[in-house]
Amino acid sequence: MNNYLKLAQVLLFSTVVAACGGGGDSSSSGSESGGSTGGSGGNSGGSSGGSSSRLVWDAALPTTSFAYYSSPALSADEQTIYVGTAKNVRNASAGNDVMAAYDRNGNVKWQYTLPNAEEVRSSPVVHKGNIYFTVDKRTAEFNKSYRDLVALSSTGNEIWRKRVSEYGSQTGSGLTKVVATGDQIIYTGLDVLVFNADSGDKLFERLCNCSGRQDRFVNGALNNNGELVYYDEGRLLKLNLTTYEVSGEFDDIDTFQGDLVLSSPAVDSNNNVYLGSEAGILYAFNDNLELLWDFRLTSPNVIEPPHIRSSVAIDESRETLYFGTKSNENSEFYALDMNDQSVKWKVSIPGDVYVSPTIGDNGNIYFASETDLLYAYTPTGTLAWQYDLKVNVTWSSPVIDSSGILYIGGLSEADLSSSSATGKVFAIQTDSTGLMTNTWAKIHRDNQNTGVAK
Secondary structure (H helix, E strand, O other): OOHHHHHHHHHHHHHHHHHOOOOOOEOOOOOOOOEOOOOOOOOOOOOOOOHHHOEEEEEEOOOOOOEOOOOOEEOOOOOEEEEEOEOOOOOOOOOOOEEEEEEOOOOEEEEEEOOOOOEOOEOOEEEOOEEEEEEEEEEEOOEEEEEEEEEEOOOOOEEEEEEEEOOOEEOOOOOEEOEEEOOEEEEEOOOEEEEEOOOOOEEEEEOOOOOOOOEOOOEOEEOOOOEEEEEOOOEEEEEEOOOOOEEEEEEOHHHHOOOOOOOOOEEOOOOOEEEEOOOOEEEEEOOOOOEEEEEEOOOOOOOOOOEOOOOOEEEOOOOEEEEEOEOHHHEEEEEEEOOOOOEEEEEEEOOOOOOOOEEEOOOOEEEEOOOOEEEEEOOOOOEEEEEEOOOOOOOOOOEEOOOOEEEEEEOOOOEOOOOOOOOEEEEEEOOOOOEOOOOOOOOOOOOOOOOEOO
């Protein structure tokens, strides 16, 4: 990549955090309730479509922090819900962040307190019964000491911990997640590192050796051929996880125009890859990493909204892509035709949509916004119901178990700058009976957040 583009992207990353989310200094009106941990429901809802009875439980996080970045993951038997905690980078670190495990009644089974006042700026990944996630030791909004990859057992004991980044400067917006497949745990950032899932032994590294650049938050996905696909500042790459050789590359500065990608890739059954960008462009690539098309919300502008930080969910049975936009009071949610890129329907959402949608097995689409509401839309664009969580949701995206219960994390009802402000985890009954199968129905593909095409 030419030096001009590299320099431009560093400058853009330093500026774009003016729109990094978090809902300001306070969330919705009302005092902090602390939630319910026994299934009785500390939040009565009060929403349209008869949804007030949908609350199964809400539970306060076991620390004075938020489920800001972390999308919940379920154990394979769906008996445990995992979620990590962190505050927005505009706030001081909580200093006591955790990875927490809840049972199906909303009780905390265990919590792993980060030993060095780090933050979980990551979604947990459940693989081979273990939980994998990254933690950041943040020192300022744009600075950190390090980033580690942590592996826990199903009982919350640390199995191993490995350093994956010591770049001191980092972008102000975004989050990271590892990909898990077979015996491999793959981390993508400025450097790409692969570890043995059981022992933590390093299997491969591709080092950037670029200490002068900002570290970034990069999410990969595994396609149907078992290749890692990820965006790397103006390039889209495929990495063969057997030979660890680059097996494909799209490198076209004119196409990306210095664009930034904070969303995670989604992969369909034909190995087409979809990812949204800060410039408000949704890109589609085929298996050879050739650009199929791009769908532009407005004239591309990486600094000004609308941005697409929401990752795509795919309903292949209806040939539809779903995603939300971040544009303050002018945010929208889209249903886009996979074939001709026509807008099947879109709705205005009064607040930023960072959340990635989740598709239930009946075709209903679930997502939340930074204005407290959890939405359920039918495949035809009709609002089925909405539920007032009474807390903002930023990056945390929903999972749905086989009983149709949706789990999502959020911020606090209290003033977010208060030292006692505590986020929540919610369990909400949907009209679905599980996640839509045989398609990329949510961020990171499945309820374990593995990021692997099946």
